[in-house]
Amino acid sequence: MGQDRMPLRGFGTVNFELMLLRRMHDHQPTLVGAALKNLGKSAADLRAAHAQWQRGLRGGFPGGASRYRLALGKPAVVSSRRVPAIGELAVEAWPMPLWPGLQFQVTFGPGGDVVDERLARMSDQAAPAITSAADLRPWQLVIDDLESTCSPVRYRMSAGSVASHAAAAFATPDGTACEAQFSWGLLQSAAAVDDGNHQTD
Template sequence: MNGDHRFGPLGFQLVLLRRMADHQPGLVEDARRELGVSIGEMREANRRWQAMVRSPRARGALSRYRSVLGEPEPSSRRRIGDLECDALLWRVPLWPDLRFEVLAAPGGAVWNEWLVRAPGAAGPRLRTEDDLRPWSCTVDEVARAFAPARPMEGSAPTRQRLAFTLPDGQECVAEFCWGLLQGVSRSRAC
């Protein structure tokens, strides 16, 4: 990746894009060009990431994120039900209004990892189906805008689905990859 053999933030962004290419190949192609990398470099970044994740000497997920992305922005303590965790955020240059968030249990076990709106950044106004454009919003933004939304199982660990009802009564399912909206489909039964 431009002669730099260290896997860092650029390589990580390519990993995010590689998974999103299944849903939004055109947006991924535009982003890849913006980053100045080839398809081969994107594939190589994904190969290196998978090797890090699957290596018998693999470090824990939280340690891996720190080594690849550097030190996070100041972390915060978050309570989810009866459980407390640390919420760590990293900048992702491709999406300046978003952060990559890792929720980690005491001891460092990672519970969740996805893109969220950056603190203080204004999210989109979501009122209709037309407002739900790919890459425009995150899981929590859609869930809040169309409450009560119902989480559904995704097709892979980095994918999430959310069932919700539009103001006109139409039921929909939103598909997310790494927490970022990829698309919405109308459904008769969610």
């Protein structure tokens, strides 16, 4: 009964990483399989962590920052930024050891609601160089990396896609038009396209 009331208490970083991997499996089952081996976990563990997180989302536990602190503990990074016409946004982040140099970053609006949640590069970590489509390697880049090098980046949600997935169209610095798929802000796949109207897998 108590566990049902607090389904995410003691959830922890590894279970959180498993929850993230559940959606990445849609794009990169081979990389996910290698990650599970690295964590010493199974596909059943992955499904169980995802199910536990979903129970937490439906279980009436606190929202906003309290949700993540309940699951992950005290954040390693607490900061804020001001956005015109929106106001002050709070940012909290937790390191994700499965992806060295990355952290799970959550941005909260003025009322405490979550406005963005994704993997992001730690401030002291340099992003890999992007010059051509060959540099767009899965699990090596996050959305911010593309935005800083390949702007403008145009996003779209595909019909039937889940909130943690995003598709983006952009051009690399050498002028190659590309499309990419992200899960939780982490690059899953990318390819050069003939024009911006084509969609890749």
